[in-house]
Amino acid sequence: MHEHQIHVTSGEHVLVGSLLLPEGEGLFPAVLLVPGSGPVNRDSDHPRARLGITRQFAHALAQAGVASLRYDKRGVGASTGDFKSTGLHENADDAGAALAALSARPEVAASAVFLLGHSEGALLAAAVAARGRPVAGVVLISCSAAPGEEVLRWQAAQIAASLPPGVRVLLRLLRTDLVRQVRKNHDRIRATTTDTARIGLVRLNARWTREFMAHDPREDLARIHAPVLAVTGGFDLQVDPAHAEVIAVTVAGPAEAHVVPGVSHVLRSQSGRPSLNSYGKDVRRPVDSRVLGLVTDWVTRHSGSAVDG
Known part of the structure; x- marks a missing residue:
């Protein structure tokens, strides 16, 4: 080679x-x-x-x-x-x-x-x-x-179901629904107009994410x-x-x-x-x-x- x-x-x-x-x-x-x-x-x-x-x-x-x-x-x-x-x-x-x-x-x-x-x-x-x-x-x-947004929601559901039992119990005690949280994050990202944005504690490529979510x-x-x-x-x-x-x-x-x-x-x-x-x-x-x-x-x-x- x-x-x-x-x-x-x-x-x-x-x-x-x-x-x-x-x-x-x-x-x-x-x-x-x-x-x-x-x-x-x-x-x-x-x-x-x-x-x-x-x-x-x-x-x-x-x-x-x-x-x-x-x-x-x-x-x-x-x-x-x-x-x-x-x-x-x-x-x-x-x-x-x-x-x-x-x-x-x-x-x-x-x-x-x-x-x-x-x-x-x-x-x-x-x-x-x-x-x-x-x-x-x-x-x-x-x-x-x-569509990318549908894919991201599917990912969240699969990942939540694959977590160890102890983690799933902890999430329930904290009343944390991963799929619902992902949807909220999507709403925040759609509202952005800049190339990058901070969602929670993470600075991400908002432009890429907006385009990916809309892409079929x-x-x-x-x-x-x-x-x-x-x-x-x-x-x-x-x-x-x-x-x-x-x-x-x-x-x-x-x-x-x-x-x-x-x-x-x-x-x-x-x-x-x-x-x-x-x-x-x-x-x-x-x-x-x-x-x-x-x-x-x-x-x-x-x-x-x-x-x-």
């Missing part, structure tokens, strides 16, 4: 990323890897958790003969800008600029370029594909298929005519696993949907009941091999027809 640092211009900003090429010569099929939500870098690493999701996809794809580009989000790592003031739609613009840069690389077969996104990155990949950018296929990992990915999905692979973990507490099948029936082109048993939102396997509490320990292990296998097999299978076409 050979890795090169590259710079992508997106409006007034410069995104810095890594182009990973397989061994050998010639034109390679390639995948743009779009990272998930939060201030994550090109490897999907967060300041509080080294997720490594896009890095592991990049290496699995390279071993299968597929090039990839992954990049630091705006205002993260080596990329310019301010993460806390960047909206969801600007993130989609950045993904579109990165796709154009990857397609223009001399090492890449322009007819065999794919989009792959995880979590928010999946929403961005769908948005870019819906704009009519030519792609050979779209891989949506842990992608929601409902089904509108983008219905405009995607390229082949689509949707993969979600059966233990995902942040995206309803049933949305994988919704994606498959909503997109305009051919689609496959897979729910991988026992896999969480961070794409690691869990035993017992699904829980966020084990994420810190889970991410010390690799991304589940079943997820990596589904993606690399699908991309290589579709790469041949894209190049031949």
